[in-house]
Amino acid sequence: xxxxxxxxxxxxxxxxxxxxxxxxxxxxxxxxxxxxxxxxxxxxxxxxxxxxxxxxxxxxxxxxxxxxxxxxxxxxxxxxxxxxxxxxxxxxxxxxxxxxxxxxxxxxxxxxxxxxxxxxxxxxxxxxxxxxxxxxxxxxxxxxxxxxxxxxxxxxxxxxxxxxxxxxxxxxxxxxxxxxxxxxxxxxxxxxxxxxxxxxxxxxxxxxxxxxxxxxxxxxxxxxxxxxxxxxxxxxxxxxxxxxx
Amino acid sequence: xxxxxxxxxxxxxxxxxxxxxxxxxxxxxxxxxxxxxxxxxxxxxxxxxxxxxxxxxxxxxxxxxxxxxxxxxxxxxxxxxxxxxxxxxxxxxxxxxxxxxxxxxxxxxxxxxxxxxxxxxxxxxxxxxxxxxxxxxxxxxxxxxxxxxxxxxxxxxxxxxxxxxxxxxxxxxxxxxxxxxxxxxxxxxxxxxxxxxxxxxxxxxxxxxxxxxxxxxxxxxxxxxxxxxxxxxxxxxxxxxxxxx
Numbered sequence: 001x002x003x004x005x006x007x008x009x010x011x012x013x014x015x016x017x018x019x020x021x022x023x024x025x026x027x028x029x030x031x032x033x034x035x036x037x038x039x040x041x042x043x044x045x046x047x048x049x050x051x052x053x054x055x056x057x058x059x060x061x062x063x064x065x066x067x068x069x070x071x072x073x074x075x076x077x078x079x080x081x082x083x084x085x086x087x088x089x090x091x092x093x094x095x096x097x098x099x100x101x102x103x104x105x106x107x108x109x110x111x112x113x114x115x116x117x118x119x120x121x122x123x124x125x126x127x128x129x130x131x132x133x134x135x136x137x138x139x140x141x142x143x144x145x146x147x148x149x150x151x152x153x154x155x156x157x158x159x160x161x162x163x164x165x166x167x168x169x170x171x172x173x174x175x176x177x178x179x180x181x182x183x184x185x186x187x188x189x190x191x192x193x194x195x196x197x198x199x200x201x202x203x204x205x206x207x208x209x210x211x212x213x214x215x216x217x218x219x220x221x222x223x224x225x226x227x228x229x230x231x232x233x234x235x236x237x238x239x240x241x242x243x244x245x
Numbered sequence: 246x247x248x249x250x251x252x253x254x255x256x257x258x259x260x261x262x263x264x265x266x267x268x269x270x271x272x273x274x275x276x277x278x279x280x281x282x283x284x285x286x287x288x289x290x291x292x293x294x295x296x297x298x299x300x301x302x303x304x305x306x307x308x309x310x311x312x313x314x315x316x317x318x319x320x321x322x323x324x325x326x327x328x329x330x331x332x333x334x335x336x337x338x339x340x341x342x343x344x345x346x347x348x349x350x351x352x353x354x355x356x357x358x359x360x361x362x363x364x365x366x367x368x369x370x371x372x373x374x375x376x377x378x379x380x381x382x383x384x385x386x387x388x389x390x391x392x393x394x395x396x397x398x399x400x401x402x403x404x405x406x407x408x409x410x411x412x413x414x415x416x417x418x419x420x421x422x423x424x425x426x427x428x429x430x431x432x433x434x435x436x437x438x439x440x441x442x443x444x445x446x447x448x449x450x451x452x453x454x455x456x457x458x459x460x461x462x463x464x465x466x467x468x469x470x471x472x473x474x475x476x477x478x479x480x481x482x483x484x485x486x487x488x489x490x
Contacts, residue, residue: 020265024393024395027392027393027396028392028393028396030386030389031383031389031390031391031396032385032386033386091468093466096408096411097407098407098408098409098411098412099411099412101412102412138276139407139411140277141276141277141278144275145276146276147272147276147399148269148272148273148395148399150269150393150395150396151269151272151276151395151396151399154392154393154396154399154400155399155400155403158400158404159403159407162342162384162404163341163384164343164409164412166341166343166344166384167343167344167346167347
């Protein structure tokens with residue numbers, strides 16, 4: 001997600017009462033690159049405590065405080081409420097976070113959006129929800145649906161930030177040993193194993209193939225191939241000393 | 246991810262010092278359906294405080310404590326360390342969480358795995374890392390790489406738990422208004438607008454199309470279509486009263 005799109009997202013905490021949670025929400029925002037924090041009627045003591053905490057982020061210091069939700073989301077063309085499933089049946093469309101993330105990313109490409117998080121104790125009120133275009137829920141276990149506020153913010157922003165392509169990529173492929181390196185290693189292994197009477201590699205082609213297949217299965221990186229080669233060379237040196245044995 | 250596979254994952258906290266973090270890790274595990282919590286050399290006071298906290302989960306009460314990491318992961322055939330990128334260059338393969346999640350899910354289908362989380366202050370030690378098959382990192386901003394422990398556990402378990410298919414699904418499609426409902430609504434709208442002199446729907450086919458297109462763009466659900474129909478009928482009743490105007 002590009003930084004411009006991230007700037008279009010406001011994280012709105014409504015009536016948060018715990019300074020640790022406010023701080024944790026700000027920290028998760030900083031971790032994932034979102035900077036626009038807005039608080040609606042925070043418990044004043046909690047907010048001051050959070051802002052003055054050691055290591056309080058710039059995000060917290062720049063957070064804006066609003067008397068009502070309407071003011072907090074006035075510049076947003078999409079308002080999404082984060083909610084547990086609880087026992088309420090909502091009239092609003094309700095999307096699982098995976099889907100919600102996709103919808104939000106699409107909107108943020110060109111326009112502002114807000115995600116609302118309710119108070120630790122009561123979540124979002126019906127009045128808050130009536131300001132939402134739709135709701136998102138984090139797919140928790142039905143038996144334990146209630147998430148910690150700071151963790152809910154972290155998980156939601158991670159979903160926006162995550163890259164589906166990163167799951168498909170095979171990282172580290174660049175550092176895998178080359179065929180030439182594997183070949184050299186196989187040659188050394190052959191010499192060692194021949195000297196030890198493991199196989200007659202000159203005559204048995206299958207023994208050679210077996211070694212090569214094994215080395216390929218190991219998916220060695222170049223560094224490890226070099227370490228193994230060094231070990232084999234040392235063994236070879238020892239095996240070939242006239243006083244060996 | 247099926248429950249059997251989830252049972253094969255151990256979450257291992259090494260030298261955690263903050264009871265709130267231990268509690269938060271256990272809570273995230275419960276939210277996402279993982280139950281095997283193991284602690285290596287936890288700060289004793291913190292652990293006791295976490296276990297005796299109001300609402301401490303069964304997970305916390307059943308958590309096992311180990312003197313060393315070797316004992317904690319003895320039954321696991323894959324050990325993964327969660328780490329920030331920091332300034333260290335690791336010799337170990339390092340996977341972004343998206344990819345790590347895929348690899349872990351694959352392993353957990355048939356065998357046990359552990360994810361290690363280091364202490365709040367120091368993360369995983371080099372000795373801890375030497376026990377790992379590979380490392381995972383949560384893709385945070387380079388400028389703020391250090392995550393809160395409870396949030397890191399929540400985000401990691403969410404990645405394991407999340408369903409890629411859920412992002413593609415269009416939930417709520419079942420409750421969308423049918424064409425018949427849209428048609429009835431359009432008919433009512435025509436009557437109202439005709440009575441008000443907005444358009445001559447009998448003669449102007451384009452006016453009718455315009456109304457229908459608008460109603461389709463709204464993507465109404467059945468319930469909202471019914472509410473709108475009720476409103477239009479009420480307006481019609483008022484417009485058609487002999488003493489109207």
